[in-house]
Amino acid sequence: MGVAGAAWATSVSQLVSFVVLLVLNRRCAAIKVKLSRFTPQLHYFYKIFTGGVPSLCRQGVGSIATVLLNLAAGNYGGASADAAIAAMGVVNRISMFANSALIGFGQGFQPVCGTNYGAGKRTRVRQAFYFCIRLGGGTVAALSVLGFAFAPQLIRLFRDDADVVVIGTAALRAQCLTLVLTVWIILCxxxxxxxxxxxxxxxxxxxxxxxxxxxxxxxxxxxxxxxxVEYAQPAADLLAFALALPMGLSVLKTFRSDAPRPAHALREE
Structure with missing residues (x-):
């Protein structure tokens, strides 16, 4: 079915995932999802919206940026334009593997962060954050070294074209230089x-x-x-890190001691 088949595959896979999760929820979950228990309340929608906006920004804006990056690559006429677009597409896919793993790693940190923050154990949140930074940073640094060294081979796995390999190798190696910075950005x-x-x-x-x-x-x-075009993402990573670093440090600085216990908790004890 060509491109239409890819579109159908995407839609069907989402539907199948939904059905699987719904069945698992009905059979295994302690809290069952039922329409009879659904009572719309504005403050719930507000909490869901504010909690989900960062994820929307991370994923939605990234799609717009990818379109603009392809348009920028397409300004190099003739056959080189096709090679530039293909090369940047391949590099984006390779980078997506690393970023997806980091996002998953960060989502694993979130329950630990939320549970301890809610319990007032802010020093534990701080410790967990820096543990994730060390582990994630070390892993990504090792992957970046491998990606830099074997960039041509990685590009050829997707597209064995001389122009694509040359352009893609330069772009991938540039991204490998700043990829470790995304650990802080995502975890922050x-x-x-x-x-x-x-x-x-x-x-x-x-x-x-x-x-x-x-x-x-x-x-x-x-x-x-x-x-x-090749250096656009690494440059953006540097700027994003320069923004995220002080924001994260300013919050972590307040997590040097645990929050005081609420009065009602002390009464219950």
Missing amino acids: TMLLQTIGMAWQASVVAAARQGLFLIPVVFVLPRLLGLAG
Whole structure:
């Protein structure tokens, strides 16, 4: 079915996933999902919205940035335009593997963060955050070294075309230089999102592939040509890290001691 088959596969897979999760919920979950228990209340919608906005920014804005990046690559006429678009597409897919793993890692941190933050154990939140930074940073750094060393081979796995390999290798190696910075950016987003700082989390989530990448895509290619397209994401990563670092540190600085126990908890004891 060609491209239409890919679209149908995407839709059907979402439907199948929904059905599987619904069946598991009906059979296994302690809390059953039933329409009879659904009572719309505005404050619930507000909490869901504010909690989900960072994820929307991270995923939605990234799609817009990818379109703009492809348009920027397409400005290099003739056959080289096709090679540039294909190369950037391949590099984005390879980077997506690492970023998806980091997002999953961050989502694993969120329950630990939320449980301990809610219990007032803020020093444990701080410890868990830095543990994740060390583990995630070390893993991504190792992967970045491998990605830098074997960039041509990785590109050829997707597209064995000489022009695509040359352009893709340069872009992938540039991204490998800053990929480790995304560990802090993503975990900082997860931290802010979990402790209820939704708007700050949304800014950090949108920074890497929206707030900074979109302007960079318009500026760098005009100055550097194709190299500007290749270096756009690494430049945006540097700027996003410069934003996320002080925001994360300012919050973690307040987590050096646990929160005081609520009065009602002391009465119950």
